[in-house]
Amino acid sequence: MSNNREPxxxxxVLVDTVPLPDHIPKVDEVGASSAPLLSxxxxxxxxxxxxxxxxxxxKDESPGRGELDCMREGRKVTRCAISVLExxxxxxxxxxxxxxxxxxxxxxxxxxxxxxxxPLNACxxxxxxxxxxxxxxxxxxxxxxxxxxxKYT
Amino acid sequence: MSQDxxxxxxxxxxxxxxxLPPRGFRPSFYIFATFAVCAYGFYRVIDATHEKxxxxxxxxxxxxxxxxxxxxxxxxxxxxxxxxxERREELLMKDVKGWKFGSVYHSDRFVKPSFVPTPSQITxxxxxxxxxxxxxxx
Numbered sequence: 001m002s003n004n005r006e007p008x009x010x011x012x013v014l015v016d017t018v019p020l021p022d023h024i025p026k027v028d029e030v031g032a033s034s035a036p037l038l039s040x041x042x043x044x045x046x047x048x049x050x051x052x053x054x055x056x057x058x059k060d061e062s063p064g065r066g067e068l069d070c071m072r073e074g075r076k077v078t079r080c081a082i083s084v085l086e087x088x089x090x091x092x093x094x095x096x097x098x099x100x101x102x103x104x105x106x107x108x109x110x111x112x113x114x115x116x117x118x119p120l121n122a123c124x125x126x127x128x129x130x131x132x133x134x135x136x137x138x139x140x141x142x143x144x145x146x147x148x149x150x151k152y153t
Numbered sequence: 154m155s156q157d158x159x160x161x162x163x164x165x166x167x168x169x170x171x172x173l174p175p176r177g178f179r180p181s182f183y184i185f186a187t188f189a190v191c192a193y194g195f196y197r198v199i200d201a202t203h204e205k206x207x208x209x210x211x212x213x214x215x216x217x218x219x220x221x222x223x224x225x226x227x228x229x230x231x232x233x234x235x236x237x238x239e240r241r242e243e244l245l246m247k248d249v250k251g252w253k254f255g256s257v258y259h260s261d262r263f264v265k266p267s268f269v270p271t272p273s274q275i276t277x278x279x280x281x282x283x284x285x286x287x288x289x290x291x
Contacts, residue, residue, distance in 0.1 A: 014271045018237035020229070029226060037219055045218030052221040059224075064262035067228045074225030081222045110215070111208050134211050144207035151201040152208065 027075045032085055038108055039100040040088055042132040043124055048080035084130070092123040110145070111152050117145065231265065238270060 020026075030037070037044075045052070055073040059066035088096050099116040106112035125131050137143055177183075239254070246252045258264055 016234045016237050016270060018233070018240065020233045021236065027229070030222060037222070038215055041215035041218045044222065045214065048222075049218070052218065055221045055225060064260075067232055067263050071229060071232065074221075074228055077221045077225040078229075110211055134207075134214050136214075137207060137210060144204065144211055147204075151197070151204050 024071065025075060027078050028082060030078060030081050030085065035100040035104040035108065036085070036096070038103055038110070039096060039120070040085055042134075043088065043128070043130040044081050044084045046130040046132065047084050048077065051076045051080045087128045088124060091127040092120060095120040095123050111150070114145065121145075234269070235263075235266060238266070241270070 032040070051073070055070055055077045058070040058073045062069045095116070099113055099120045102113035102116045103110070110117070121132050132145060134143055134145070243254060246254070256262075256264070
């Protein structure tokens, strides 16, 4: 097999390094990998849903030009997500880390990490005030992330 | 001629089946037991299906909450690269007379570039925000 060849590029940096022009306000990148993002997804949703919806609506309303026209909304989305992650990092780092570490090891399956998720949810609700809710879940039932008697464990 | 005839008083009873006590429970018991086992199994299956539906809803909403975050970053990066390309074009073609700048398509729709330019040098006149280390650049 010859598929273990080293890649050969004629140059090293394969990214366009030119920054955005100065009149565009600077925004950091979120900089979180998939497991922390998934772990914090519902808290991002709890705080940033209006911004997210705004951005998606903007993109929906300007088909073909959304990338250029919705940069303002996009910056708000990124800033909001960063703020949530920063809050969790300052207040609930230990629980957060335990949860996303579990997700990383369990194939990103949320139902395999309830044991780590409950302390995180409690801490985030207590210190930051964000609550995990799943929209559209049937009423009158315990939400799936709070059930103790489950078939999938 | 004398014929063979049954003995006086007829033959004795023929034993055509074994004389064993019936084994196990009544047959109807087995029917109902089968139904009961199946019913419990279906109860579990349906219960798990409902649970699976809720788990799927949870996963879907986690992704819905994350989609704009990822999309916004991606879009910003693409706009950055497209604008850099335009600037590069301006710098390259500033001496060519009659060169038409702007979109090459017959509309002002944002067209996602099919090719990603990876300039070997940082475009002169544009400040780099990412300068590779010397070791990395080797």
